[in-house]
Amino acid sequence: MAQRLLGRNNVALVGSVIGLSSLFFSWLTLRPNRLAAGTHISLWDSAGWAATAIIILWLACLVSSLSGWGKSGNRRAIYLGMTANIIVVVALVLVGLTATLLVGDQSPLLRVSLGAGFWITLAGAYIAIFAARERLRGRGAWRNAVSWTALAAFGIFLITGLLQNLSIWQEFSGRESRFLQELGQHLFLLGGSVATGVLLGIPLGIWAVRSKGAERPIFFIANITQTVPSLALFGFLIPPLSALSFAFPALRELGIRGVGTTPALIALTIYSLLPIVRNTYVGLRQVDPAAVDAGLGMGMSGFQIFRKIEAPLAAPLVLQGVRIASVQVVGLVAVAALIGAGGLGWFIFQGIGQAAPDLILLGAIPIIALALMVDAVMRAVVRLATPKGTGKESQ
Amino acid sequence: MIRLEKVTKSYGVTVAVSELSLEVNQGEVCMLIGPSGCGKTTTLRMVNRLTEPTSGRIFVDGQDTAHVRPEQLRRSMGYAIQGVGLFPHMTVSKNIAVVPHLLSWEKERIAQRIEELLSLVGLNPAEYAGKYPGQLSGGEAQRIGVARALAADPPILLMDEPFGAVDPMTRERLQAQFLRIQRSLKKTVIMVTHDLDEAIRLADRIAIMEAGRLVQHDTPEAVLSRPRNKFVHDFVGTDRALKRLSRISVSGFVRQSPSISISASVEEAAAACVRRRWVWVVDENQRLRGWIDRDSLHEVASVRESIVATDPEVIAVAETATLREALSRMLGQGLRSVPVVDDRGRLLGEVTVTDVENATAAREA
Numbered sequence: 073m074a075q076r077l078l079g080r081n082n083v084a085l086v087g088s089v090i091g092l093s094s095l096f097f098s099w100l101t102l103r104p105n106r107l108a109a110g111t112h113i114s115l116w117d118s119a120g121w122a123a124t125a126i127i128i129l130w131l132a133c134l135v136s137s138l139s140g141w142g143k144s145g146n147r148r149a150i151y152l153g154m155t156a157n158i159i160v161v162v163a164l165v166l167v168g169l170t171a172t173l174l175v176g177d178q179s180p181l182l183r184v185s186l187g188a189g190f191w192i193t194l195a196g197a198y199i200a201i202f203a204a205r206e207r208l209r210g211r212g213a214w215r216n217a218v219s220w221t222a223l224a225a226f227g228i229f230l231i232t233g234l235l236q237n238l239s240i241w242q243e244f245s246g247r248e249s250r251f252l253q254e255l256g257q258h259l260f261l262l263g264g265s266v267a268t269g270v271l272l273g274i275p276l277g278i279w280a281v282r283s284k285g286a287e288r289p290i291f292f293i294a295n296i297t298q299t300v301p302s303l304a305l306f307g308f309l310i311p312p313l314s315a316l317s318f319a320f321p322a323l324r325e326l327g328i329r330g331v332g333t334t335p336a337l338i339a340l341t342i343y344s345l346l347p348i349v350r351n352t353y354v355g356l357r358q359v360d361p362a363a364v365d366a367g368l369g370m371g372m373s374g375f376q377i378f379r380k381i382e383a384p385l386a387a388p389l390v391l392q393g394v395r396i397a398s399v400q401v402v403g404l405v406a407v408a409a410l411i412g413a414g415g416l417g418w419f420i421f422q423g424i425g426q427a428a429p430d431l432i433l434l435g436a437i438p439i440i441a442l443a444l445m446v447d448a449v450m451r452a453v454v455r456l457a458t459p460k461g462t463g464k465e466s467q
Numbered sequence: 468m469i470r471l472e473k474v475t476k477s478y479g480v481t482v483a484v485s486e487l488s489l490e491v492n493q494g495e496v497c498m499l500i501g502p503s504g505c506g507k508t509t510t511l512r513m514v515n516r517l518t519e520p521t522s523g524r525i526f527v528d529g530q531d532t533a534h535v536r537p538e539q540l541r542r543s544m545g546y547a548i549q550g551v552g553l554f555p556h557m558t559v560s561k562n563i564a565v566v567p568h569l570l571s572w573e574k575e576r577i578a579q580r581i582e583e584l585l586s587l588v589g590l591n592p593a594e595y596a597g598k599y600p601g602q603l604s605g606g607e608a609q610r611i612g613v614a615r616a617l618a619a620d621p622p623i624l625l626m627d628e629p630f631g632a633v634d635p636m637t638r639e640r641l642q643a644q645f646l647r648i649q650r651s652l653k654k655t656v657i658m659v660t661h662d663l664d665e666a667i668r669l670a671d672r673i674a675i676m677e678a679g680r681l682v683q684h685d686t687p688e689a690v691l692s693r694p695r696n697k698f699v700h701d702f703v704g705t706d707r708a709l710k711r712l713s714r715i716s717v718s719g720f721v722r723q724s725p726s727i728s729i730s731a732s733v734e735e736a737a738a739a740c741v742r743r744r745w746v747w748v749v750d751e752n753q754r755l756r757g758w759i760d761r762d763s764l765h766e767v768a769s770v771r772e773s774i775v776a777t778d779p780e781v782i783a784v785a786e787t788a789t790l791r792e793a794l795s796r797m798l799g800q801g802l803r804s805v806p807v808v809d810d811r812g813r814l815l816g817e818v819t820v821t822d823v824e825n826a827t828a829a830r831e832a
């Protein structure tokens with residue numbers, strides 16, 4: 073028994089315990105209208121079959137994580153990961169059906185919102201899914217199944233309307249065009265600032281490598297900007313930009329004002345600089361000096377060395393920097409709503425103002441999803457840019 | 468061809484090379500040797516301007532290199548750097564093709580050249596052309612580095628310890644290969660080495676450096692028999708007679724030797740062993756298989772049984788080997804002669820200990 077316990081999988085175990093604890097919380101809250109206090113509905117009060125299924129599935133996860141990966145590690149990881157996915161699917165079906173049942177043909181003001189129990193089960197399931205994913209590194213098909221099954225089911229449920237009686241959906245359905253507009257603005261702010269960060273950051277990184285004198289000031293400034301709280305940075309930009317647009321009305325025509333898109337783009341660009349500059353610097357520094365030397369010795373020009381040797385060898389790290397910057401900026405864009413730049417953060421701050429948690433979620437959930445998607449896409453780009461022969465597998 | 472005039476390189480207070488003057492003639496191999504940190508690499512790198520001298524001038528083909536564009540200068544010289552420095556993201560063949568590409572050679576010509584060079588450095592083209600540097604051993608990588616330096620067939624070669632990481636047997640083969648090619652191609656070579664035997668074997672002239680200065684620049688024979696000062700004397704060591712043997716190829720000393728076929732009868736073998744105690748054994752293709760001793764023939768039924776079948780690689784030397792190696796094999800086997808084989812392992816004859824003695828005596832005189 074002692075050995076079995078030693079062999080247990082701690083991360084998955086934490087996930088399972090968290091998941092089981094969700095049984096003690098309310099899964100749904102029923103309110104007569106959007107702002108009123110509500111009554112809590114526990115798992116037991118909702119559909120019995122689904123509640124039983126979730127408890128059994130969580131117990132299965134617990135037992136499987138107590139016994140560790142064992143010899144047949146990959147198979148166990150697949151079981152665990154897929155079980156967690158099924159839990160998510162069942163939980164989604166459960167809340168969707170229960171909400172539809174509760175709403176029935178009652179007042180359109182009635183709201184059924186997700187409670188702590190649902191979120192805790194979701195968190196526990198994804199902890200277990202991540203543990204299984206780690207274990208399944210290099211097992212493409214199953215790893216993808218473990219990562220995406222529940223998300224795919226979620227997408228299908230959204231389209232088929234299973235979740236349309238949940239309050240988040242109701243918040244959304246009243247604001248569809250606004251949502252698309254803010255999503256577009258969010259993506260614009262993200263793309264604009266990261267693109268500018270790349271255009272400025274890569275040359276700065278190259279400059280820092282090439283010139284001893286430039287290295288210290290570049291990193292000094294880049295590091296400082298990261299320590300300024302984002303809200304403060306947005307605030308700092310208001311006075312100089314307002315002064316500018318006041319002094320030169322022509323600039324105002326171009327959209328340069330103390331509040332709005334311009335200061336947001338500037339601030340976000342500044343934030344995206346450090347990871348890009350730093351990774352460009354490290355990427356170029358880790359190129360074997362002997363390779364550069366050999367290239368010079370063969371009569372390659374400085375530009376040829378850069379293009380044929382330094383750039384391809386540094387590219388994966390540079391793109392890693394772009395990935396970090398992008399993921400970071402996806403979250404920071406939320407704050408930009410405070411200076412009138414819009415973006416999905418707008419829903420969050422509206423929700424806070426109206427004490428409407430569902431409206432907050434309408435902003436927060438897409439931001440998280442966006443961050444995960446940007447991360448996955450950029451990871452794939454990094455993999456593609458890694459030259460053969462320098463990857464881990466050949467070393 | 469290459470002339471250094473009072474060249475000095477200092478890094479702050481460190482003087483890496485001091486007032487060094489050296490001339491390497493066209494088609495000559497100059498071996499640069501000396502203790503670690505004496506400035507060999509620095510000297511080499513000043514020739515192709517990877518390092519700019521603090522003072523002094525360097526001429527290549529009579530032209531002051533300070534007035535030649537570095538890229539152009541470097542493309543006329545192959546350079547194998549001390550750290551090998553293969554490009555990790557390029558395959559072996561891409562690595563070798565870099566300079567030919569820069570010179571815009573045609574595709575077929577490059578492909579052909581790659582194959583040629585890989586065979587030259589003793590690596591099977593089919594197996595190695597597609598590998599990445601991360602998949603090579605240190606010695607293999609070093610040989611690719613040499614192949615890359617040779618790629619565009621430059622008239623000048625600068626090589627910084629090109630055989631430092633290969634095993635002694637491969638090194639011996641590469642040295643022999645180098646000598647053979649050098650005889651026909653007559654490149655102008657400056658090669659850095661730490662190995663005195665290698666220097667003695669390959670050099671037309673040896674340049675010995677100490678703490679940034681050139682202390683002696685002479686033929687190997689002269690360095691061995693007339694060391695300029697105590698430093699050189701100590702550097703070449705006390706076994707100078709032995710070292711001199713490594714300048715002499717066995718090919719001039721191969722003589723007919725008694726041998727019998729592996730399928731011969733015991734009686735035939737005994738007859739062959741009348742005049743001396745041991746004879747070489749060859750197979751039907753004349754390939755060396757070992758040797759038999761007169762005393763071991765008594766209680767056996769066939770030659771095959773009594774053969775001392777040591778690995779021919781261990782007892783025999785190649786035609787390209789030196790007398791020094793021949794002597795060392797004799798001592799190793801406890802025989803008074805060593806068989807000489809061609810590149811397919813066929814017995815050509817033998818070299819005896821008397822030949823070695825005579826050679827030593829002749830040089831001594």
Ligand SMILES: Nc1ncnc2c1ncn2[C@@H]1O[C@H](COP(=O)(O)OP(=O)(O)OP(=O)(O)O)[C@@H](O)[C@H]1O
Nearest residue numbers: 478481482483502503504505506507508509510549
């Ligand atoms: N870039 C540099 N900056 C400062 N000092 C240097 C530099 N390059 C070489 N040196 C110094 O110059 C001296 C000669 O170095 P060099 O590399 O020419 O030695 P070497 O004879 O090639 O040694 P080894 O046999 O170990 O390769 C050493 O003392 C070294 O520390």
Ligand SMILES: [Mg+2]
Nearest residue numbers: 507508549627
């Ligand atoms: Mg050196």
